[in-house]
Amino acid sequence: MTRLQTPCIEFHDVSKRYGDLQVLNGVSFQARPGEKLSLIGPSGSGKTTILRVLMTLESIDGGTVRIEGEPLRVPGEQQRLSRSAERGLQRIRGKVGMVFQHFNLFPHMDVLRNITLGPMLTQGVSRDEAEAQALRYLDMVGLADKARSRPSQLSGGQKQRVAIARSLALKPKIMLFDEVTSALDPELVDEVLAVMRTLARETDMTMLLVTHAMNFARDFSDRVLFFERGRILEEGPPQQIFSEPREERTRTFLRKILASGQDL
Amino acid sequence: MTWDWQFVWSFMPTLLEGAWLTVLATVVGTVIALLLGAVLAVAGYSRYRLVRGAIAFVVQFLRGTPLLVQLYVIFFVLPDIGIVLPAFLAGVIGLGVHYSAYLAEVYRAGIDSVDRGQWDASTAINLSRRQVWLHVILPQAIPKMVPPLGNYSIGMLKESALLSTISVFELVARAQAIGNETYRFTEPLTLVGLSFLTLTIIFTLLLRLAERKAEGLR
Ligand SMILES: Nc1ncnc2c1ncn2[C@@H]1O[C@H](COP(=O)(O)OP(=O)(O)O)[C@@H](O)[C@H]1O
Ligand SMILES: [Mg+2]
Numbered sequence: 001m002t003r004l005q006t007p008c009i010e011f012h013d014v015s016k017r018y019g020d021l022q023v024l025n026g027v028s029f030q031a032r033p034g035e036k037l038s039l040i041g042p043s044g045s046g047k048t049t050i051l052r053v054l055m056t057l058e059s060i061d062g063g064t065v066r067i068e069g070e071p072l073r074v075p076g077e078q079q080r081l082s083r084s085a086e087r088g089l090q091r092i093r094g095k096v097g098m099v100f101q102h103f104n105l106f107p108h109m110d111v112l113r114n115i116t117l118g119p120m121l122t123q124g125v126s127r128d129e130a131e132a133q134a135l136r137y138l139d140m141v142g143l144a145d146k147a148r149s150r151p152s153q154l155s156g157g158q159k160q161r162v163a164i165a166r167s168l169a170l171k172p173k174i175m176l177f178d179e180v181t182s183a184l185d186p187e188l189v190d191e192v193l194a195v196m197r198t199l200a201r202e203t204d205m206t207m208l209l210v211t212h213a214m215n216f217a218r219d220f221s222d223r224v225l226f227f228e229r230g231r232i233l234e235e236g237p238p239q240q241i242f243s244e245p246r247e248e249r250t251r252t253f254l255r256k257i258l259a260s261g262q263d264l
Numbered sequence: 265m266t267w268d269w270q271f272v273w274s275f276m277p278t279l280l281e282g283a284w285l286t287v288l289a290t291v292v293g294t295v296i297a298l299l300l301g302a303v304l305a306v307a308g309y310s311r312y313r314l315v316r317g318a319i320a321f322v323v324q325f326l327r328g329t330p331l332l333v334q335l336y337v338i339f340f341v342l343p344d345i346g347i348v349l350p351a352f353l354a355g356v357i358g359l360g361v362h363y364s365a366y367l368a369e370v371y372r373a374g375i376d377s378v379d380r381g382q383w384d385a386s387t388a389i390n391l392s393r394r395q396v397w398l399h400v401i402l403p404q405a406i407p408k409m410v411p412p413l414g415n416y417s418i419g420m421l422k423e424s425a426l427l428s429t430i431s432v433f434e435l436v437a438r439a440q441a442i443g444n445e446t447y448r449f450t451e452p453l454t455l456v457g458l459s460f461l462t463l464t465i466i467f468t469l470l471l472r473l474a475e476r477k478a479e480g481l482r
Contacts, residue, residue: 055388078311094390104385108403108482117399118389163385170389 006069008033008174008206009054014063016049016230023049024060025230033173034204038217038238041227042253047210050227051176054208055098056089067092067174094122097167098176101183103159105151105166111138112147115166123170130169137165141195157188161195168199175199177209189213196220214257218242226250272451275442279452282438283459289356289434290421290467296360297420298413301367308372319368326365332426334358339430355427363420370412374405403481410478414471418464425460435459 007030016024024046031037039047052058053065059076066072070092075081081089106114115137116130125133138144141161151159160180167175177196181189193216200207200220211217217224217238224241226234234247245251308319326334335358339351349357378401386396428437439452 052384055384057384057387080311090390090392093387096388098384098388100381100384100388102381104379104381106382106385106400118391121395121399122390122392166385166389 005032007031007066008035008068009208010064010066010069011050012064012066014053014060014065016046016053016058016060016062023230024053026063027230027232028063029225029232029235031206031208033206035223036200036207036221037209038221038224039208039210039227040212040214040217040224040241040253041233045227046230047227048178051098051178051208051210054174054176055096056093067095090122094170095173096176097170097172097174098178099160099163099167099180101179103151103156103163103183105159105163107151110148110150111143111154111162114151114162115169118166118170134165134169137168138162140168140198141165142191155188156184157191160184160192164192164195164199172205174206174208177207177211179210179212181211181213212257214242214254226253228253268448268451271446271448272455275438275452276455278438278442279435279455279459282433282435282456283463285352285432285434286421286424286459287463289352289359289424289427289432290417292356293359293363293420293424294417296356297363297367297416300360300364301371304364304368305371305375308368323365323368326362331358331362331423332429334362335426335430351427351431355424355430355432358430359420359424359427363416366416367413370409370416371405373412374409375401377408378404407475407478407482410475411471414467414474418467418471421463421467422460 009029009031011027011029014024014027015022027046027050029037039050041047049058053060053074054067054072056072056074059074059079064071072092073081073085073089106117109117112131112134115134116125116127119125119130119133120127135144135147138147141164143158143161143165146154146158146162151162154162164180180196181192184192193213196209196216197220199205207220209217209220219238221238223235224238225232226241226245226247228249234241234245234250236246241250242254245254304319304323307315308323310316310319335355338349338358339354342349342354382400382404383396386400391399424434425436427434428440431437433441435456439449439456442452443449
């Protein structure tokens with residue numbers, strides 16, 4: 001098959017350092033529009049950093065990142081963007097949504113306001129329309145009755161579903177999920193995964209998922225990338241990676257995860 | 265020594281004027297400290313190390329030297345380089361500048377108490393920096409700032425007594441003047457003490473009100 005389509009996400013030889021620590025070391029991969037990728041690998045291998053770079057939360061030191069063909073230029077700590085570059089960055093950022101391990105809901109707002117804030121402030125949506133839409137997304141994640149609750153009144157699983165609704169309300173083309181069930185009590189994991197399964201089935205968003213839940217990754221993803229020490233050591237369809245990994249280190253990692261019972 | 269009510273009534277008017285100056289000095293000093301403290305706090309987050317270093321030095325200097333010395337410098341030394349300020353102005357500037365260093369710390373602590381993840385989430389929903397400050401960071405930080413800010417303001421009320429040393433005719437200076445004139449200190453000093461007590465109680469009640477208002481942001 002020839003690639004006529006521009007990749008939705010493109011990493012080319014990306015490197016990133018924190019001080020002396022080389023966190024990403026020549027990472028290259030692509031995601032087609034609508035593709036679901038799982039990023040797996042040991043802790044500290046750079047998976048979260050990949051998502052944070054895409055969300056424009058981190059700058060890179062080398063290589064290029066493109067979203068729908070447009071290069072992503074995130075300023076480093078000491079840099080400042082011109083007005084037009086800032087606007088360009090905001091426009092690209094609008095295509096990406098992210099769900100975090102620790103939810104990061106706004107504790108001083110109720111659930112509804114958490115969801116309507118983005119559309120109202122950044123997309124010029126009216127309050128009525130934003131609220132109607134927020135209620136639809138809340139319904140989709142099964143929390144229509146929690147619109148007026150504060151985040152502190154919700155369980156972890158409910159918080160994470162609100163966080164998902166908050167991201168969806170901005171209609172991103174790309175959704176990033178960073179270990180979204182790792183902070184949850186085991187009995188609350190399924191309700192969140194169920195929502196993500198529905199999303200994967202019913203939307204054509206491109207999704208990147210960082211997870212230790214291998215069974216879920218197997219069902220969910222079109223392709224799995226195995227990270228180690230800031231590199232992609234091996235990639236392939238889930239059946240291949242999980243059943244017959246080529247690399248010894250992938251095998252060792254999967255064995256460890258299964259043995260630790262983290263594979264929910 | 266007996267308590268002389270007649271005497272008390274005779275100096276009440278001048279004492280009340282002094283109380284008014286004390287309140288005025290506290291309020292103006294607080295406003296200066298709130299504004300300058302915010303400037304120091306924001307500049308302390310500068311991306312330039314030189315600016316951050318300079319701000320850290322200024323804050324350390326203001327906190328590390330006595331208010332009395334700072335007042336003397338403003339009132340007695342600045343005229344040598346051609347800056348002559350009326351006593352009251354010199355006093356409130358001294359109070360405000362001194363306390364701005366403490367308030368800068370209060371602002372910083374309030375802002376730093378907001379979880380880093382709030383910035384990440386705000387960026388992820390594409391808010392601009394200004395919107396993040398306005399809608400996410402400050403509404404969470406301000407309720408935490410109000411109680412310590414209020415306590416510093418009450419501290420300023422009491423320390424404004426030092427302004428008597430640079431000839432601001434606030435409460436303490438009036439009591440001294442009355443005493444020097446009449447050789448009776450018991451009544452004036454007792455009433456000055458009671459005045460300060462009354463004022464701190466009023467300020468504390470106002471602070472509770474402000475705290476409740478700030479809670480509404482959450
Ligand atoms: N802000 C930071 N400052 C310094 N080091 C960091 C920072 N964020 C992450 N790291 C380090 O970068 C490495 C990769 O982190 P991360 O991408 O979070 O890995 P993963 O998600 O695969 O566990 C880790 O060693 C981590 O400690
Ligand atoms: Mg991680």
